[in-house]
Amino acid sequence: MNILFIGPPGSGKGTQSKRLQDRFGLVHLSTGDMFREAIARQTPVGMKAKGFMDRGEYVPDSVVIDLIRDRLSAPDCKRGFILDGFPRTEPQAEALDGLLSGMGLKLDAIFQFDIAKQVLVERLSSRRVCRTCNQTVSLDQVKQAIEKCQNSTPNTCDFYQRSDDAPEVVGRRIEVYETQTAPIVGFYSRKPGFLKVDADQNQDTVYGILERALGPV
Numbered sequence: 001m002n003i004l005f006i007g008p009p010g011s012g013k014g015t016q017s018k019r020l021q022d023r024f025g026l027v028h029l030s031t032g033d034m035f036r037e038a039i040a041r042q043t044p045v046g047m048k049a050k051g052f053m054d055r056g057e058y059v060p061d062s063v064v065i066d067l068i069r070d071r072l073s074a075p076d077c078k079r080g081f082i083l084d085g086f087p088r089t090e091p092q093a094e095a096l097d098g099l100l101s102g103m104g105l106k107l108d109a110i111f112q113f114d115i116a117k118q119v120l121v122e123r124l125s126s127r128r129v130c131r132t133c134n135q136t137v138s139l140d141q142v143k144q145a146i147e148k149c150q151n152s153t154p155n156t157c158d159f160y161q162r163s164d165d166a167p168e169v170v171g172r173r174i175e176v177y178e179t180q181t182a183p184i185v186g187f188y189s190r191k192p193g194f195l196k197v198d199a200d201q202n203q204d205t206v207y208g209i210l211e212r213a214l215g216p217v
């Protein structure tokens, strides 16, 4: 089963990806995570991406497409995957179509995460990420998440604020989404398996909607 998530930053794509990945045994393909990892390892791709990410801009299409082409050809993707954060532009959507048909694959489900802009600003500004396990929580849940981690070993929970979640960058990211990604939603909405989901509900409710739409495993 191959799934595509499309929606603005902060709409919950990453959170739901992690849950569905475990439930359905899928590979989570987050281009944002791939870039953050490349930056941490100081690879050439990471070096290219860093400036764009820090400003809340998109990384050039050619860099992202090369990255996803390599990743999709890895054997683990045969299990099925969740695309989270790709494609975000028209050329990326066209490239994905070409890649999938070249591999004899298709998207089985396409979920659009629909949510108001004001909610996003609030969510992104209070978002914290764990350096160790990559879980994402809001500021008011950090204490509880650390306590939960303390019961597990090794206890290495370490929450931080992503540099692009800084208030001065958040607005730019939403703007970039609206100008560059929102236009491709129409293209996907005409494809089979498309479902628009109200993402301004608690994460269990959203998860229930996705799980029901995907049907029995």
Ligand code: ADP
Pocket (backbone or CB within 6 Å): 008, 009, 010, 030, 031, 032, 033, 035, 052, 053, 054, 056, 057, 058, 059, 060, 064, 084, 085, 086, 087, 088, 092, 164, 173
């Ligand atoms: P979010 O969805 O919260 O914005 P991500 O972790 O998916 O966060 O992405 C973080 C950043 O990584 C983006 O703002 C952008 O700079 C870069 N990025 C990720 N995916 C893409 C993509 N498909 N095209 C261009 N840039 C990307």
